[in-house]
Amino acid sequence: MQESDLYKNKSNIEQPGSLKVPPLEGFREAIRQILDSVTDPEIPVLTIADLGIIRDIKINDDRIEVIITPTYNGCPAMDMISMNIKMALLEQGYKNVKVTSVLSPAWTTDWMTEDGKRKLKEYGIAAPDKKFSIPKDGVECPQCHSANTRLISEFGSTACKALYQCNDCKEPFDYFKCH
Numbered sequence: 001m002q003e004s005d006l007y008k009n010k011s012n013i014e015q016p017g018s019l020k021v022p023p024l025e026g027f028r029e030a031i032r033q034i035l036d037s038v039t040d041p042e043i044p045v046l047t048i049a050d051l052g053i054i055r056d057i058k059i060n061d062d063r064i065e066v067i068i069t070p071t072y073n074g075c076p077a078m079d080m081i082s083m084n085i086k087m088a089l090l091e092q093g094y095k096n097v098k099v100t101s102v103l104s105p106a107w108t109t110d111w112m113t114e115d116g117k118r119k120l121k122e123y124g125i126a127a128p129d130k131k132f133s134i135p136k137d138g139v140e141c142p143q144c145h146s147a148n149t150r151l152i153s154e155f156g157s158t159a160c161k162a163l164y165q166c167n168d169c170k171e172p173f174d175y176f177k178c179h
C-alpha cells in the first residue's frame with residue numbers, strides 16, 4: 001500500500017482495535033507526539049523535539065522511517081536516541097520502525113527550540129550560542145547568572161560538554177557545546 005492509499009481505504013480508518021490508521025497527516029502527527037516523549041539520554045529534561053533533530057517522518061504502509069540528524073557525529077548518546085525512538089514507538093504498537101541518520105545539513109544549536117534552551121539552563125547547563133564554539137570565559141553562570149566565569153576544561157562530564165567555573169558563586173558548571 002502506498003501513502004495515498006491511506007486516504008482511499010476508509011475501512012482502515014474506522015477499524016476498531018489493533019493498529020489505528022488515521023488519515024496520513026493525523027498518523028504522522030501521532031508519531032510526532034510519541035517522538036516528543038523521547039528524551040536525551042544524557043540530559044533527560046530535553047526531548048528530541050527540543051533538540052530539533054527530527055528531520056522527517058516517512059510512512060509507507062506499516063513501515064515508519066524516522067529521519068534524524070545527529071547533534072554530534074560519533075556521540076554514543078545518538079545510538080541511545082535511535083534505540084529510544086524505536087522503543088517508544090514499539091510501546092505504542094508500531095513494530096516496523098527504521099531510524100535513519102542524515103548528516104547533511106549538519107545540526108546546529110539554532111535548531112534547538114527556545115523552550116529547549118531554557119530547559120537546559122534550568123537544568124544547570126549553559127545553553128550553547130554557536131555551533132561547537134567554546135568561549136574562553138564569560139559564559140553566563142546558570143546558578144547566579146554572573147558573566148564572570150572561566151573555562152576550566154574543554155571536556156566536562158562528557159566529551160560533549162565543556163567545564164566552567166563561576167568566579168562569583170564558585171560553582172562549576174557544564175556548557176553544552178555540541179552533544
Ligand SMILES: [Zn+2]
Pocket residue numbers: 141142143144145146166167168169170171
Ligand atoms: Zn555563579
